[in-house]
Amino acid sequence: MNDAQAEVRAAIAGELRLMDPEVRASRERAAELLDPEFVEVGAHGRRYTYEQALGGLPDRAGAAQDGPRYEPYGMTGVVLAPGLVQLTFEARLGDRRSRHSSLWRRRDAESGWRMYYHQATLVPPDAARHDAATR
Numbered sequence: 326m327n328d329a330q331a332e333v334r335a336a337i338a339g340e341l342r343l344m345d346p347e348v349r350a351s352r353e354r355a356a357e358l359l360d361p362e363f364v365e366v367g368a369h370g371r372r373y374t375y376e377q378a379l380g381g382l383p384d385r386a387g388a389a390q391d392g393p394r395y396e397p398y399g400m401t402g403v404v405l406a407p408g409l410v411q412l413t414f415e416a417r418l419g420d421r422r423s424r425h426s427s428l429w430r431r432r433d434a435e436s437g438w439r440m441y442y443h444q445a446t447l448v449p450p451d452a453a454r455h456d457a458a459t460r
Contacts, residue, residue: 333402335438336410336429343440344395344416349388352379360430360439368423368445386418393419408432409441415448422448 326334339358348354356379365373373381382388387395400414408431415424428442 329404332404332408332410332431332438333412335431336402336412336427337400339429339438339440340400340412340414340427341397344387344397346388346390346392346394349385350383350390352383355379355382357437358439360441363440363442365443366445368447386421397425410438422452424448 342348343355343358348358359375359378361375363375363378365378367373387393396417397414398416400412402410402412405411405428410429412427412429413425415422417423424446426444427440429438430441431438
């Protein structure tokens with residue numbers, strides 16, 4: 326495995342951890358995976374800072390052990406620069422489908438990989454038909 330593949334795999338592992346209800350429910354665990362300069366644009370267009378994301382994550386979808394869980398698919402990554410990886414994928418949460426893009430960065434060996442930016446977009450129910458027509 327080359328360095329680029331290892332960086333993409335590390336980012337994917339972090340992304341999957343952030344979808345784990347135990348991590349989502351724990352401010353301390355989530356803080357290990359979010360960059361202090363983290364920004365998110367949520368599926369409904371709301372902007373979240375690091376503190377807002379950490380404070381609200383336990384109450385957001387996918388955080389309950391007995392509730393719906395994120396089911397990601399089609400996750401791919403590309404190294405944009407050393408220490409910077411972009412991931413793209415789709416996910417289901419219950420009957421909701423969404424498209425995601427996130428940036429993961431590693432400032433140094435001690436801090437590890439952390440999500441720097443995340444964008445989610447809800448996919449309307451008729452999108453599969455439209456997507457097929459535009460291919």
